[in-house]
Amino acid sequence: MIRFYNTLSGKVEPFVPLEPGIVKLYTCGPTVYDFSHIGNWRAYVFEDLLKRFLLFSGIKVSHVMNITDVDDKTINGAHAKGISLEEYTRPFIEAFEKDRDTLGILPADHYPRATGHIREMVDIIKLLLEKGFAYRKDGSIYFAIDKFPAYGRLAKIHLEDLRPGSRGDADEYEKENVHDFALWKAPKEGEPVWETEIGPGRPGWHVECSAMSSKYLGRTFDIHCGGVDNIFPHHENEIAQSEAANGVKFVNYWLHCHHLVVDGEKMAKSKGNFYTLRDVLDRGYDPREVRFLLLSTHYRKMLNFTFDALEQARAGRNRIRDFSFDLRDVKRDGPANPEVTQLIETARAGLIAGLEDDLNISESLAALFGLIKSANRLLAQGSASRADAGNLADFVAMIDENILGINPTDVPLRVDPAKMRSTVSDVAIKVESSGDLDLEIQKRIDARQKARAEKNFKMADEIRKELLDSGILLEDTKDGVRWKKVGPART
RNA sequence: GGCGCGGUACCCAAGCGGCUAAGGGAGAGGUCUGCAAAACCUUUAUUCGUCGGUUCGAGUCCGACCCGCGCCUCCA
Secondary structure (H helix, E strand, O other): OOEEEEOOOOEEEEOOOOEOOEEEEEEOOOEOOOOOEHHHHHHHHHHHHHHHHHHHOOOEEEEEEOEEOOOHHHHHHHHHHOOOHHHHHHHHHHHHHHHHHHOOOOOOOEOOEHHHOHHHHHHHHHHHHHOOOEEEEOOEEEEOHHHOOOOOOOOOOOHHHOOOOOOOOOOOOOOOOOOOEEEEEOOOOOOOOEEEOOEEEEEOOOHHHHHHHHHHHOOOEEEEEEEHHHHHHHHHHHHHHHHHHHOOOOEEEEEEEOOEEEOOEEOOHHHOOOOEHHHHHOOOOOHHHHHHHHHOOOOOOOEEEOHHHHHHHHHHHHHHHHHHHHHOOOOOOOOOOHHHHHHHHHHHHHHHHHHHEOOOHHHHHHHHHHHHHHHHHHHHOOOOOHHHHHHHHHHHHHHHHHHHOOOOOOOOOOOOHHHHHOOOHHHOOOOOOOHHHHHHHHHHHHHHHHHHHOOOHHHHHHHHHHHHHOOEEEEEEOOEEEEEEOOOOOO
16 A cells, blocks of 8 residues: 655555546646756656656556746846847757756656647636636736635645745736736747737736646646755745636645755855756766665655765765675576575565655665665575575665666766766766776776785785776675776775 | 654664564674785673563553653745
8 A cells, every 4th residue: 555645634544546547747846947956857858757656556657848948047047148039948958858857767657848839828818718717918918826726725725824025026017916826928029929819918827737737647647756945936826826817726735745855954055065967976976876865864854964964974875786786796606595584575565565654765765775784695605506696696686676766787887987076977888888998997897816826915905996086996706806996086 | 722753772773462672783792814905703671761561471552740852834
């Protein structure tokens, strides 16, 4: 039984999809006025975990993520550069897609863009005008929230408790009620304009999600995700628009992930603690280490991003990685040890139990680490055969491919050390290529082995150091030397 | 002011009424090793922000208080 915390009810509830075996999922995507920062990625990684777990549970997922490519920021950005909105947003959309892949996030089925769905938005606005939920004022159209009694239910906000906006409406549009929000904004100097049935102008921010979600997922769908900061007003407004227009419930389950802060403080460019994914990778971290960090704190808990935490994530991921790696060295023949089989089943059950409980990843990881510890013990005392090692490796790989996505078997390293400073996804480990680099490393290892055999430990250590400096760590085992990639030392 | 979140070992982090308080990192000692590394073994919370209360029994429920943080129309 899968259970999720539903913001709407404020409780953990059993999850029951509208249609058995299929989940319709809408997740708030990026506003493409800049590179996504690690806080955005925290949300996307959480959503990826959610989606992967649903898929793993045998449920089909129909996933839609919007791309907001028209709003105040994109308009201002394009205007400042003197280029079109499309020209301005394109590189950020491309960067988003690249970074998403770098982090091992499964792509959604649809990435509808706001600018491509003006017609659908207009349709909703027309409906709202007809039904009396919206009104025109000076060329703009607003949603009248006092016409929608359920307003505030998601955010648990009562209108009378809201502080009147003291800083006023930046756009200087006139509204009947300060809490009303724009569905359609009147044409303005320097802004893109669409000529539509409801008049010229451009869409407000919230309406795109109502329009695009209903187009791709239907008027009522299962899960809507986003960051906690979207609860109010964005998601509250979406509910109002959609339910007022369609007359049916909009979303059954609202899942919101908490913020990521940096060094205990909210990220802000002015504080100098603002990081994009690229900023972090530039420091020499593997994207999957970043993913592991973002993944390993429960989504409803604030995540404090620090480089120390990233180091810890690296170490934790390395433990899984080293375990996978060690399994390759098991040479003993023989039948599978029932004890190992049992350990795997226990771990599987623990992993699933954790995720079923509102994506309690800590419990799941504890189950995985528990398996690693127990299996290592059996391995060390020679009670596990090659068959066991194979089963263990398969299990870890299966869990990683389906759930974690941290790619623990990225070893052996085939990465050009120079590329480790790269800013983009070229950093991603290319596992089965670069035979030349392999050969080069093997030659150095052979040279070191020769030196060791001659008791020339000085030279042996020099070669080891030299390889380490280029990201190759050597380990001497009973069965010979093995090597693996390590991240550059922390700077 | 309204709504909400968090305070568990050196760090991160589960547990949310009942066996000896998961797990990861870091540290210490040991095994292995030419030395490292990895792995294994041992070890690190009579205690869960503080003070009261409920209970046979409380990090776990209730109340008050002290810290830290978020949202209240830019924001994942």
